[in-house]
Amino acid sequence: MTFRKSSEILREFVEDHQHLFDKTHEKAIYFVGLICCLCAHISYFIIFYMLHIKEMMYFNIGSIAFYILTLILNTIIKNEKSILVYLADLEIIAHAFMATKLLGWQPDFGMFLLLIIPATFLTQGKRFYIPFIVTFLSMGLYLYLKITITDETVLKYNVDDTGIIRALHLTNVVICGFVLLFSSTNFMLQREYMEFKLVDQRETFKRLASIDPLTQLYNRRAMNENIRTIRRESKTPSTSYVIGIGDIDNFKRINDTYGHDIGDKVLVYVANLFISLIPEEGYAARWGGEEFLFVIPDARIKDGVDFTEKIHKSLRAHVFEIEDCEFGVTMTFGVNTGIPTDKIDSVITKADKRLYKGKNNGKNHTEFTD
Known part of the structure; x- marks a missing residue:
């Protein structure tokens, strides 16, 4: 949510x-x-x-x-x-x-x-x-x-x-x-x-302290608290949740070419995709810069991958128009699962490593294995 x-x-x-x-x-x-x-x-x-x-x-x-x-x-x-x-x-x-x-x-x-x-x-x-x-x-x-x-x-x-x-x-x-x-x-x-x-x-x-003012998603501090809540409320010690980190590909080039105002519009558009597509029980946050993190409780790796595929599909179908120029945006995701006994930092770090593995393997897709 x-x-x-x-x-x-x-x-x-x-x-x-x-x-x-x-x-x-x-x-x-x-x-x-x-x-x-x-x-x-x-x-x-x-x-x-x-x-x-x-x-x-x-x-x-x-x-x-x-x-x-x-x-x-x-x-x-x-x-x-x-x-x-x-x-x-x-x-x-x-x-x-x-x-x-x-x-x-x-x-x-x-x-x-x-x-x-x-x-x-x-x-x-x-x-x-x-x-x-x-x-x-x-x-x-x-x-x-x-x-x-x-x-x-x-x-x-x-x-x-x-x-x-x-x-x-x-x-x-x-x-x-x-x-x-x-x-x-x-x-x-x-x-x-x-x-x-x-x-x-x-x-x-609470809203002012918990959200990113640009994207209206949770900020990093609030997202950590949401993940802790998911762990506390898990049905069993083995109930898994999915964490995914997504990064907008070549975002620095967008800022350098079209300006930071356009870069902000791209961030807001991506954030709105998260808001509209994430499952009702899920949470989404701006993790930092052009990075976004999501978590889905009581879910498996396939659920996280399916969600990122919806993001990919929506981005591929959208064209940003700036004066006489048109450009598209893609994202790379790393997805991982955790259980209540896992350390949150470890679960996020593993998803982050998969994200950079995806960056090194051509971008514009989701990595969910090591």
């Missing part, structure tokens, strides 16, 4: 899951949260209107206007949408503080002051200090209310109807549950998205 194939598989996996938190879905997630907050304050406005609590009526009119504005900003702001959540957190804190100050602890608006703390920390924004500021503010107000509002405190509004108190309490519980659910879901989606991005970045770094 070439690195290009394995990298493409992983990239497709990341792209398939990127929809979890791309820009369109991010906007939709915040829209849902903000529209629910808007609906909650419309409900609160109706409740406080029925209870004739003017301060909270006016406050909720302001809250409704605030959430309409945030919905507009959600469509305008491209980045850092978390600032909208932080602003909503502050609005919730102010609403909970004022309602508790006017109505006391029974309707349980005070629970918002505690719930907003984990909800804020679940919001993943770039400014890490904001959740701490919100925590300090919310906890400070909660403690202030606990100290100043006791059973003996005379409240501005006394709601004696237990049914209304129960309805307010249940409304607050449902809204608190939604706030926590929304924050947790938002956090989970962002975390999953970041994990996929980290996987993609790790593979990108």
Whole structure:
């Protein structure tokens, strides 16, 4: 398997899951949260209107206007949408503080002051200090209310109807549950998205460290690791694998005659042959200069020779056209087999000796015997 194939598989996996938190879905997630907050304050406005609590009526009119504005900003702001959540957190804190100050602890608006703390920390924004500021503010107000509002405190509004108190309490519980659910879901989606991005970045770094930038084949270091992996995963101690080394014939003459840019194009063309023709379980690398090395696990010498014959056939059928000149390219291969107990260097050295035997015997063919 070439690195290009394995990298493409992983990239497709990341792209398939990127929809979890791309820009369109991010906007939709915040829209849902903000529209629910808007609906909650419309409900609160109706409740406080029925209870004739003017301060909270006016406050909720302001809250409704605030959430309409945030919905507009959600469509305008491209980045850092978390600032909208932080602003909503502050609005919730102010609403909970004022309602508790006017109505006391029974309707349980005070629970918002505690719930907003984990909800804020679940919001993943770039400014890490904001959740701490919100925590300090919310906890400070909660403690202030606990100290100043006791059973003996005379409240501005006394709601004696237990049914209304129960309805307010249940409304607050449902809204608190939604706030926590929304924050947790938002956090989970962002975390999953970041994990996929980290996987993609790790593979990108691995790719940069493991491939030859010109041919997109494995480099020498990565290929040695692939061979060690094949040896470790061999079915039995006697299961053979094939290693072959190929060298482009007269490559220096191509560079000297047509220039290094054309030489690079030849290297890329040959590399693409390896990518397209090597068996799915095999690996191919640029071994150095114009040399290429391939390895096929669980294979015999014939499998390696058959693969090199496909390379020979494709090269013989291709003509490179440079301005008014046309030329062809051939390769010479040396192929050898190894088993897990063999030293890797010994197996490669033997294939290399067969390669140079082929060079001395006329080039443009595959040597697989001594």
